[in-house]
Amino acid sequence: MASPTPTPLLQRAAVLPPPDTATPPAFEVKDFSLWYGSSQALADVSLGIPARQVTAIIGPSGCGKSTFLRALNRMHEVTPGTRIVGSLRLFGEDLYARGRDAADVRRRVGMVFQKSNPFPTMTIADNVLVGLKLNGVRDRALLQERLENSLRMAALWDEVKDKLARPGISLSGGQQQRLCIARALAVEPEVLLMDEPCSALDPIATAKIEELIQQLRERFTVVIVTHNMQQAARCSDRTAFFYLGRLVEFSTTRDLFTNPANPQTEAYVSGRFG
Numbered sequence: 512m513a514s515p516t517p518t519p520l521l522q523r524a525a526v527l528p529p530p531d532t533a534t535p536p537a538f539e540v541k542d543f544s545l546w547y548g549s550s551q552a553l554a555d556v557s558l559g560i561p562a563r564q565v566t567a568i569i570g571p572s573g574c575g576k577s578t579f580l581r582a583l584n585r586m587h588e589v590t591p592g593t594r595i596v597g598s599l600r601l602f603g604e605d606l607y608a609r610g611r612d613a614a615d616v617r618r619r620v621g622m623v624f625q626k627s628n629p630f631p632t633m634t635i636a637d638n639v640l641v642g643l644k645l646n647g648v649r650d651r652a653l654l655q656e657r658l659e660n661s662l663r664m665a666a667l668w669d670e671v672k673d674k675l676a677r678p679g680i681s682l683s684g685g686q687q688q689r690l691c692i693a694r695a696l697a698v699e700p701e702v703l704l705m706d707e708p709c710s711a712l713d714p715i716a717t718a719k720i721e722e723l724i725q726q727l728r729e730r731f732t733v734v735i736v737t738h739n740m741q742q743a744a745r746c747s748d749r750t751a752f753f754y755l756g757r758l759v760e761f762s763t764t765r766d767l768f769t770n771p772a773n774p775q776t777e778a779y780v781s782g783r784f785g
């Protein structure tokens with residue numbers, strides 16, 4: 512098979528360090544399929560997503576990237592008529608086991624969406640603390656500590672520490688997205704899912720979020736859906752390429768972009784389709 516034409520994207524991926532392969536997987540996905548009504552969106556997906564690494568999901572529009580991401584915290588269940596087959600484990604625990612609470616799964620597996628969505632009537636502080644307060648946490652010292660820690664982890668503390676009582680929506684688009692990241696982190700998840708988190712942001716705000724993703728991987732497992740292959744190459748340790756609801760290839764980001772095993776992957780990463 513011919514190698515893909517070298518491009519700056521591939522060169523960038525080529526200098527990424529090889530990921531640590533000794534880390535046990537966070538998610539173990541086995542023969543996983545998903546239907547919306549009678550329409551199948553995912554077919555027989557199997558992969559292990561490593562803990563404390565960044566895994567990017569790429570592929571052309573409609574290939575099932577967001578559906579797969581949403582299945583990782585059962586968020587697809589908010590759409591009526593969905594059905595799954597197969598298994599999906601987080602650190603060995605079956606996330607779809609009978610009796611397992613979807614709300615508990617979503618606390619462990621937080622999510623940030625394409626468009627930032629702070630609660631419009633809430634202050635910056637309340638936007639961060641809303642999950643804790645809904646869970647009945649009232650201890651002021653604990654709330655204050657979580658507020659500051661979450662905002663620091665989201666690289667927003669210095670910008671907002673003097674205006675915590677202002678509305679969340681008074682922040683810029685990039686700051687609002689980091690506020691949503693802080694909100695997801697405040698409930699101390701194990702995993703952070705990000706669905707096109709930068710697609711509504713300008714290049715400077717995008718660079719900040721990408722830098723933040725690099726910091727978050729020291730503590731969390733991060734899975735990011737992106738249309739932007741440069742972003743996958745810049746930020747991720749591993750990349751999964753989906754096509755027509757199937758996982759075509761999953762490997763280190765370096766290998767996937769510089770030496771893909773599958774001709775469809777090669778065609779996609781070298782820009783020949785999608």
Ligand SMILES: Nc1ncnc2c1ncn2[C@@H]1O[C@H](COP(=O)(O)OP(=O)(O)OP(=O)(O)O)[C@@H](O)[C@H]1O
Binds near residue numbers: 550551571576
């Ligand atoms: N709520 C839904 N109801 C019915 N079908 C859906 C729903 N959401 C997604 N689908 C279908 O499932 C398939 C996968 O969609 P999905 O949004 O996961 O793809 P994607 O790769 O994330 O696409 P994009 O890059 O355009 O966001 C598509 O055929 C889509 O039409």
